[in-house]
Amino acid sequence: MAENQQKALAGTSPEKFGDFGLASELLKALDDLGYSSPTPIQSRAIPVILEGKDVMGAAQTGTGKTAGYSLPVLQSLLYHANTSMSPARHPVRALVLVPTRELADQVYEDIRKYAKYTRLRAAVVFGGVDISTQTGILRAGTEILIATPGRLLDHIQQKNVNLGQTHILVLDEADRMLDMGFLPDLQRIVNLLPKERQTLLFSATFSSEIRKLAKSFLENPVSVEVARKNATADNVKQAVYHVDETDKNEAVEYLLRQHQQKQVLIFSNTKAGASRLARQLEKKGLKASAIHGDKTQAERMAVLDAFKEGNISVLVATDVAARGLHIEELPCVINFDLPFVAEDYVHRIGRTGRAGATGEAISLCSAKDEKLLNEIEKLIKRKLPLLTIPVFELKKEKIDKAETAGSGKRSERSPYKSVGLEKKSQDPWFDRPYVPEEPSGEEKRPEEQVSRLPKKPLAALLGGKPKA
Structure with a gap:
């Protein structure tokens, strides 16, 4: 020996x-x-x-x-x-x-x-x-x-x-x-x-x-x-999608349906955010559940077992709850929120591509996340591919066209000025998030009832210049 x-x-x-x-x-x-x-x-x-x-x-x-x-x-x-x-x-x-x-x-x-x-x-x-x-x-x-x-x-x-x-x-x-x-x-x-x-x-x-x-x-x-400090696995394909903060829920649903993975682990920075996203995905017909520190150990283990057995296809978790999870051949990890601590990015995407298997790590990045993305890239010493989702690019183009109709130029107030991470305008109309579907009375929160969106549907807003 x-x-x-x-x-x-x-x-x-x-x-x-x-x-x-x-x-x-x-x-x-x-x-x-x-x-x-x-x-x-x-x-x-x-x-x-x-x-x-x-x-x-x-x-x-x-x-x-x-x-x-x-x-x-x-x-x-x-x-x-x-x-x-x-x-x-x-x-x-x-x-x-x-x-x-x-x-x-x-x-x-x-x-x-x-x-x-x-x-x-x-x-x-x-x-x-x-x-x-x-x-x-x-x-x-x-x-x-x-x-x-x-x-x-x-x-x-x-x-x-x-x-x-x-x-x-x-x-x-x-x-x-x-x-x-x-x-x-x-x-x-x-x-x-x-x-x-x-x-x-x-x-x-x-x-x-x-x-x-x-x-x-x-x-x-x-x-x-056996690897350089804070390195990420070479067998994990990493990408970042630029989306507006208010489009993140729809972006996650779009990516889940496009990729059609049997198991996906989604990271949220907050316990409330994890639960809310899991509920919204369930309403869209996806088998989703959340795991975080507010759940009892018995509840967490039951959800985890259901995920491992394939009864749940989407698991939304916080960093603390997800640390130590070992899912055989987990194909995909999605960062709904970029982590506040750059080192957590390494741990998050390490849930996929284990034991030599291939994996995919997707991150959603809005304008407010740009600093966090820079910190992650600085830590892992590489630039991540920046992608866009076609359906949301089309939405941006429609809004731009609606604003420029009759004026001959693009309005500087548009929150969708270009594909990059430009800062949103302070125009109160556009800074209000848009929710296509009203939540049920049981799930509606006081702040949503008071400050959520214009009453008109998005299609009506595209017909002309919005009023402040």
Whole structure:
């Protein structure tokens, strides 16, 4: 095994998982899953972790980071595997910390599959569910614990778990944990761990804050990066559509019907926006649902299961809810809203094109999103293709023609002056959004009743110059 590890460290990538010297129980589980050849991050990380070194691992989302750290962790713990019923024989020896419930559940499912033929126990704890349902599992003992920081501290406070024998710590998606304000919780948890331990930090992106965190928590870490910093996958086709802000709902519907994908994940920046878009798509006859932090864990898991099984074809999600989602062969991701943080763009489009599959990432960009788009392009160090939707270009032309009728020139008040991202005029008539269909009485909101649109249909407005 040592020879294979040195070979990998020297730059010779193992062609099979058996080249790492993994136990037969783990190799059998990988065969069941159809895994034959390791991915680049796995080829480089597994030998280093098996040597007991601290690791900072960076790779594009969907390239197998979970297996990259969990396989060597399981290999290291096989010595402690036993069938005893005593909780004392099953202390927490490896702790995996993740930022969200969905990612915690996904990592747990993956590790459980890899450990299928071993005698090691794995458990997962996260918020949003009754803590008492997790208490019994923890008190029965488990060698590998996957947890979100807040819920883990709750269990520690209730003395349901002890970390005194935890000699392996994994921080998965550490950048997201910092973004979500988990640093104080992480520090409290690390202070409870033995000083002599192995720490592994994995993420799709490495910010300066993450590198500072690594200096505090890791000791002489080996940096394993298989892609340039904040890179996006080459197998994901990316494009940006210029649309007016008030046309975004219609644009999404148009793109969904044109592409006819079986599964599409749409990102919204707000929980209310996600729910509203899902309702509107449902009214248009599309099988859509929303997932966000205001939903209970049971509701979120039910929606996610329905999406994975194909009962729902369109899932509208916020960043927090979507982190950790793993959908096999998800063909398309749509950014209804561009993310406020450019790094989130990398995570979002990483939901598609996983494990070498091809994918498509579409973003809608209005005039107010131009700065966000510039930040994204600066981060990923590339310009994204800028496209237009023909049906909306035709709409712009009709409005321009209506304004110029009898005047011989285009009105400077038009919000559709050209294909680019020009700033909209301050004319109150055009700055009011147009809604072709009035919402039902049940869904109509007070602000919609007061300030939504001119009473005349759009066709009537095209007959002449609008009145202010």
